[in-house]
Amino acid sequence: MITTEILIIGAGPAGLMAAIHAAEAGAKVLLVERADRLGGQLIKQTHKFFGSKAEFAGERGMDIAEKLINLSSDISGITIWKNAVVLGIYPDGVVTISHEGAFCTVSPKKIIIATGASEKTMAFPNNDLPGIYGAGAVQTLMNVHGVIPAKRILMIGAGNIGVIVAYQLLQAGVEVAGIVEAAPQVGGYRVHAAKLQRHGVPIYTSHSIQSAHGDSCLEGVTICRLDEQWQPIEGSEQYIAVDGLCLAVGLSPLTELLWQANCEMKFAAELGGYVPLRDANMKTTHENIYVAGDVSGVEEASAAMVEGKLAGLYVASVLGHKKDSFTKEFQTAKSQLSALRSGPASVKICTGLSKVVLEEVG
């Protein structure tokens, strides 16, 4: 059995920041990541990020990942395991992991869960035809492996992910036939949508997909207009010939480990689904389990990084590793987070958080 002070599960922006700040404070950290590379969602993001300088705004996601990875490998207190899937958290605090195919057990004093989120999908006839992808798969193919997913693609969902991935498809030389959005307006930032519009990509608001067509692979899609009750309007069907369809219809927190550890969970649609109740220090209802990033509510990398920093600093301090600058750093991070969440774009997130953040305890 391996022992460590802090086990951090997931090496996306939240987990990396948690590891960096906990180890900097003097804690021994084991950071485990199921993928063969670190960085989580960031490694697929070829666009420049929003936020402020403290969260590396204006830099491309993949470059932010590289910065965080370099920072984490420069600190001696962090042990990193890749190809390490956390399988379970047992009542006695033992965590089971499949590391490079071998089964092992770890006994940490505290755990920070930063497993991110998984993509939602949609039910419609023939949604299993080859050529139909989630936005994450499209990004992995295109931006990690350099393979274009289709020649002509239709995007479903005009949230930030939909508009950003559609733009990346254009950059890769794929024809984007349009973006279909059920809501009457674009949900993503207008500046992202404007990039597509000035390249002539039509955005079909108040529309949805009715069915996909094709024999052995996707050949086309029927979309239709929706009325004010979001019901299909008869006779509004429109056929669009495409060999690719990309679903960007939202993410939901990847919370299996939290359920298994008996953390109290609550449904908050604004945050993508069930999320753990936690206090302002990112502690769940389980004494030794903390969370950070999308697993605690689907938001942004900017917020995930700050939450990771908060969790890392706090957990280290609980274990007796308190930097002299702790109070100042912790407060700065908290104000950074509330500044990010203060605008109209975050109203939804704040509504969700008000349902799941317990009163501040420490």
Add this chain to the structure above:
Amino acid sequence: MPSQERFAKGPIALFECMQQIPCNPCADACPRGAITVKEINDCPSLNEELCNGCGVCMTHCPGLSIFVVDYTYGKDAALVKIPYEFSPLPEAKSVVDALNRQGQCIGTAQVIRVQTSPNKTNIIWLSVPRELAMEVRSIHVMKGETS
């Protein structure tokens, strides 16, 4: 929107960033301190006297929503600088289709200069008919005009 008088003085940055989003790299990028984003969710505001239209902010903006327009460029032509993140890049002196905000071709533009940037948000300098300076926001590179 800058006044006629300000436009008459030379190049200036235009911000097509009208929604409150948590973003401010433009303010950090401007070497002349011309851009203010007071709270991170505020829209940027420009000190028109300090801005010289250098375009540095354009390469840092994740929304690609900053453009530079110079009405003093020529008698019949104006200069429009646009951010461009596609390859291949157009070639200097080539003529390209000029697109408006809806992606419609509204005429042609001549590429004056291609300013590449290490962060890959390149800046294309376009000479366009004066009356199109407020319309042209993108280009379509035709075959045979690439570098």
